[in-house]
Amino acid sequence: MGYKEGMLRDGALDNKTVIVTGGGTGLGKSMATYFLKLGANVVICSRRLEVLETTAKELEEQTGGQILAIACDVRKTEEIENVITKSIEKFGQVDGLVNNSAGNFISPTERLSYKAVDTVVDIVLRGTYYFTLALGKYWIENKIKGTVLNISTTYAWTGSGWVVPSAMAKAGVLAMTKSLAFEWAEHGIRLNAIAPGPFPTKGAWDRLFPEELAKKFSFENRIPLQRVGDHQELANLAAYLVSDFSAYITGEVITLDGGEVLSAGQFNFLKEVSEDQWDAIEDQIKNANRNSKKSE
Ligand SMILES: CCC/C=C/C(=O)SCCNC(=O)CCNC(=O)[C@H](O)C(C)(C)COP(=O)([O-])OP(=O)([O-])OC[C@H]1O[C@@H](n2cnc3c(N)ncnc32)[C@H](O)[C@@H]1OP(=O)([O-])[O-]
Numbered sequence: 001m002g003y004k005e006g007m008l009r010d011g012a013l014d015n016k017t018v019i020v021t022g023g024g025t026g027l028g029k030s031m032a033t034y035f036l037k038l039g040a041n042v043v044i045c046s047r048r049l050e051v052l053e054t055t056a057k058e059l060e061e062q063t064g065g066q067i068l069a070i071a072c073d074v075r076k077t078e079e080i081e082n083v084i085t086k087s088i089e090k091f092g093q094v095d096g097l098v099n100n101s102a103g104n105f106i107s108p109t110e111r112l113s114y115k116a117v118d119t120v121v122d123i124v125l126r127g128t129y130y131f132t133l134a135l136g137k138y139w140i141e142n143k144i145k146g147t148v149l150n151i152s153t154t155y156a157w158t159g160s161g162w163v164v165p166s167a168m169a170k171a172g173v174l175a176m177t178k179s180l181a182f183e184w185a186e187h188g189i190r191l192n193a194i195a196p197g198p199f200p201t202k203g204a205w206d207r208l209f210p211e212e213l214a215k216k217f218s219f220e221n222r223i224p225l226q227r228v229g230d231h232q233e234l235a236n237l238a239a240y241l242v243s244d245f246s247a248y249i250t251g252e253v254i255t256l257d258g259g260e261v262l263s264a265g266q267f268n269f270l271k272e273v274s275e276d277q278w279d280a281i282e283d284q285i286k287n288a289n290r291n292s293k294k295s296e
C-alpha cells in the first residue's frame with residue numbers, strides 16, 4: 001500500500017452526485033476519476049465542451065461510472081444554473097460541489113492590464129461564489145445536506161508575488177469557506193478546502209513553470225519531502241472530504257504540499273550547515289554557556 005493508491009473503500013460515494021468544475025483536465029479530472037471509482041455520479045463542467053466530452057468518454061470506459069459533461073463558464077450565472085438543472089434532471093439531485101476551476105499565470109503585477117487581473121479573479125473568486133451560492137440556495141430549499149470542497153493554495157494566506165490576482169482570489173475563497181461553514185452549518189451544509197503544493201498538470205506547468213523556469217528551479221530541492229505531489233494523494237483527500245466519513249469536519253483547510261509552506265521558518269536556513277560546522281557551532285555555544293556561568 002502506498003500514496004499512489006486509492007484510500008477509501010469501494011462504494012464510499014454511492015448515491016452521491018458531485019459536480020467538479022474544471023473536471024475535464026488536471027486535478028479536476030483526477031478527482032472525477034476517483035469519485036466515479038467510488039460509486040459517485042459525476043458532472044464535469046468548464047468552457048471547452050470537446051475537452052469535457054473526451055474526458056467523459058475516457059472515464060466512463062475506465063470506471064464504468066456515470067458522468068455528465070456540460071459546457072459552463074463559471075463567470076456566467078445562467079450557465080451555472082443550467083449545469084445544476086441538467087444534473088438534477090439526469091441524476092435526481094446534487095450532493096457535492098468541487099470548486100476546482102481556475103485561471104492563473106505568473107507575471108510581474110505592474111505588467112498586468114486591468115482586464116488580466118479581472119480575468120483571473122473572476123474565474124477563481126466570482127466563479128466559486130456564484131456556484132456555491134446557486135447550490136447553497138438549492139440545498140437549503142430542498143433540505144439537502146450538501147458539501148463544498150474548494151481547491152485553494154497555500155499562498156492564500158502566505159501571499160505570493162508574481163501571482164497576485166490568484167492570491168487575492170484564493171484568499172477570498174478561503175474567507176468564504178470559513179464564513180459559510182459557520183453560517184450554513186445549521187442546514188447541515190459543510191464547506192472545506194484543500195491547499196495543494198505542486199502537483200504536475202499541463203494547465204499549471206504551462207503557465208507557472210514554463211521551460212525557462214523549470215530548468216532553474218527544481219522542486220526536489222525546494223520541497224522538504226523532496227518530491228511533487230501525486231494526483232491520487234489529492235484525490236484521496238478530496239474523496240474523504242466530500243464523503244460522509246468527514247461529516248464532523250467543516251470550515252477546514254488542509255494543506256497537502258510536502259511541507260513547502262513551512263520554508264518560511266526563521267531558522268530553516270540552517271539546512272545548509274554541515275556536520276563539521278555543527279561541531280564548531282556546538283563548541284562555541286557551550287563555551288559561551290561556560291563563560292556566562294563564570295561571570296554570574
Ligand atoms: C502551483 C501553484 C498554484 C497553482 C494555481 C493554479 O491556479 S494552476 C491553474 C492553471 N490553469 C489555468 O490557468 C487554466 C485556464 N487559464 C486560461 O484560460 C488563461 O490562462 C487565462 C487565465 C488568461 C484566461 O484566458 P481567457 O481566454 O479567459 O482570457 P484572455 O486570453 O482573453 O486574456 C485575458 C487578459 O489576460 C492577459 N494575459 C493573459 N496571459 C498573460 C500573461 N502571461 N501576461 C500578461 N497578461 C496576460 C491578456 O492579455 C488579456 O488582457 P488584455 O490584453 O485584453 O488587457
Ligand SMILES: NC(=O)C1=CN([C@@H]2O[C@H](COP(=O)(O)OP(=O)(O)OC[C@H]3O[C@@H](n4cnc5c(N)ncnc54)[C@H](OP(=O)(O)O)[C@@H]3O)[C@@H](O)[C@H]2O)C=CC1
Pocket residue numbers: 021022023024025026027028045046047048049051072073074075099100101102103104123127151152153195196197198199200201202203204
Ligand atoms: N497543479 C498545481 O500544482 C496546483 C493547482 N492548484 C489548483 O488546482 C486546481 C486545478 O488546477 P490544475 O488541474 O493544475 O490546472 P488545469 O488548468 O488543468 O485546471 C483548470 C481548469 O479550470 C477550467 N476553467 C478555466 N477557466 C474556466 C472558466 N471560466 N469557467 C469554467 N472552467 C474554467 C479549465 O477548463 P476550460 O479551459 O475548459 O475552461 C481547466 O479544466 C485549480 O483550482 C488550481 O488553482 C492549486 C495549487 C497547486
